[in-house]
Amino acid sequence: MASQQRRINPSFLFLCLALGLLFACASAKVFFEERFDDGWEKRWVKSDWKKEDNTAGEWNYTAGKWHGDPNDKGIQTSEDYRFYAISAEFPEFSNKDKTLVFQFSVKHEQKLDCGGGYMKLLSGDVDQKKFGGDSPYSIMFGPDICGYTTKKVHAILNYNETNHLIKKDVPCETDQLTHVYTFILRPDATYSILIDNVEKQTGSLYSDWDLLPPKKIKDPEAKKPEDWDDKEYIPDPEDKKPEGYDDIPKEIPDPDAKKPEDWDDEEDGEWTAPTIPNPEYKGPWKAKKIKNPNYKGKWKAPLIDNPEFKDDADLYVYPNLKYVGIELWQVKSGTLFDNVLVSDDPEYAKKLAEETWGKHKDAEKAAFDEAEKKREEEEAKDDPVDSDAEEGDDDDAADEADSDDADTKSETKEDVTAAAEENVKDEL
Ligand SMILES: *[C@@H]1O[C@H](CO)[C@@H](O)[C@H](O)[C@H]1NC(C)=O
Numbered sequence: 220m221a222s223q224q225r226r227i228n229p230s231f232l233f234l235c236l237a238l239g240l241l242f243a244c245a246s247a248k249v250f251f252e253e254r255f256d257d258g259w260e261k262r263w264v265k266s267d268w269k270k271e272d273n274t275a276g277e278w279n280y281t282a283g284k285w286h287g288d289p290n291d292k293g294i295q296t297s298e299d300y301r302f303y304a305i306s307a308e309f310p311e312f313s314n315k316d317k318t319l320v321f322q323f324s325v326k327h328e329q330k331l332d333c334g335g336g337y338m339k340l341l342s343g344d345v346d347q348k349k350f351g352g353d354s355p356y357s358i359m360f361g362p363d364i365c366g367y368t369t370k371k372v373h374a375i376l377n378y379n380e381t382n383h384l385i386k387k388d389v390p391c392e393t394d395q396l397t398h399v400y401t402f403i404l405r406p407d408a409t410y411s412i413l414i415d416n417v418e419k420q421t422g423s424l425y426s427d428w429d430l431l432p433p434k435k436i437k438d439p440e441a442k443k444p445e446d447w448d449d450k451e452y453i454p455d456p457e458d459k460k461p462e463g464y465d466d467i468p469k470e471i472p473d474p475d476a477k478k479p480e481d482w483d484d485e486e487d488g489e490w491t492a493p494t495i496p497n498p499e500y501k502g503p504w505k506a507k508k509i510k511n512p513n514y515k516g517k518w519k520a521p522l523i524d525n526p527e528f529k530d531d532a533d534l535y536v537y538p539n540l541k542y543v544g545i546e547l548w549q550v551k552s553g554t555l556f557d558n559v560l561v562s563d564d565p566e567y568a569k570k571l572a573e574e575t576w577g578k579h580k581d582a583e584k585a586a587f588d589e590a591e592k593k594r595e596e597e598e599a600k601d602d603p604v605d606s607d608a609e610e611g612d613d614d615d616a617a618d619e620a621d622s623d624d625a626d627t628k629s630e631t632k633e634d635v636t637a638a639a640e641e642n643v644k645d646e647l
């Protein structure tokens with residue numbers, strides 16, 4: 220077979236190659252692509268942020284505990300209760316008149332209970348050795364999990380030196396497998412968020428972030444007109460009170476009551492029957508209600524053009540994109556990043572995702588299932604009496620054995636959770 224292939228006209232092959240390259244150049248521009256092959260450490264700068272208070276975590280260069288290919292490595296957070304900050308530089312570019320695609324894969328091998336899995340694009344000049352939580356960024360994108368309430372995809376855009384959260388809720392993946400997150404920003408100010416090449420959210424920068432003041436506002440001068448009738452129902456003017464209606468007494472003497480046999484008028488006074496509610500009595504008369512023919516609906520102030528609104532045709536533009544960074548706080552480590560891409564071509568990004576995550580996902584799932592089986596067997600061996608013990612049961616046992624210690628532990632965790640939420644808030 221090989222010798223036959225070699226017999227193909229070499230100039231024909233060259234032509235194909237040249238055409239192929241031309242096509243590739245015209246269709247996709249890759250500003251940054253990192254598959255974490257050999258040499259990645261020369262491209263990435265580990266920050267000194269948090270080093271002096273010994274809370275800077277180490278990255279582990281690994282394919283992880285379960286994977287589709289042991290040689291396909293990424294970088295994984297490896298220490299609990301640590302801050303992580305690392306970044307890489309690429310030739311500065313502007314996304315003006317271009318689509319911007321920001322994509323990466325992330326796998327939370329730990330059962331992540333609180334921690335980020337997002338990445339950032341930074342602009343201008345950044346001292347990468349000092350890159351940290353306070354470094355200004357242009358875009359922050361990716362999953363964030365904390366407790367039961369936060370399980371979402373962040374898409375924070377910096378505009379006019381203010382960070383703006385997306386207003387739509389985009390749920391993230393919560394399992395322990397690799398997923399690909401893609402953010403696409405187009406020159407028509409629309410965006411899409413994809414997970415595993417499936418679109419999860421799309422819309423406009425104008426409506427889904429508060430980057431600019433609203434286009435229309437309620438006219439602050441407008442007042443409800445005096446004659447505006449906003450009563451939906453009115454008493455029927457045709458309805459009349461029946462003759463003698465007001466003469467019906469509220470109570471009547473009980474017709475069933477009888478003067479007791481031993482009643483003595485002289486001693487007991489004149490006997491009168493006790494009263495009971497009158498079944499004929501219907502309360503004060505009210506005309507029945509009818510639909511108001513003059514009803515105009517609830518009054519609303521008319522919308523007018525907002526004088527504060529000034530459109531910005533470059534709303535989507537980041538003129539000096541230059542770095543990609545990861546800056547995280549993790550309570551439990553084990554988050555693995557791989558296949559980072561900054562490009563102008565959603566099709567290229569899709570293909571890259573298919574060639575990496577898509578190619579390995581079934582094998583990774585099988586390896587994960589195998590690892591889970593092994594873990595369960597190990598647990599059963601350690602605890603033969605209660606072989607079905609779930610993690611939760613073990614925790615209960617620990618709580619009973621030493622409840623003080625357990626209290627302290629959960630308290631710490633809550634504090635840390637709160638700290639992590641603060642961490643994200645600080646970003647805003
Ligand atoms: C790095 O990851 C591998 C695979 O999960 C693991 O065996 C190894 O112990 C990790 N190393 C560190 C320093 O965490």
Ligand SMILES: *[C@@H]1O[C@H](CO)[C@@H](O)[C@H](O)[C@H]1NC(C)=O
Nearest residue numbers: 378379380430431432529531
């Ligand atoms: C930018 O922010 C400043 C200060 O908050 C504000 O005065 C200005 O109007 C903003 N400009 C735009 C275009 O939003």
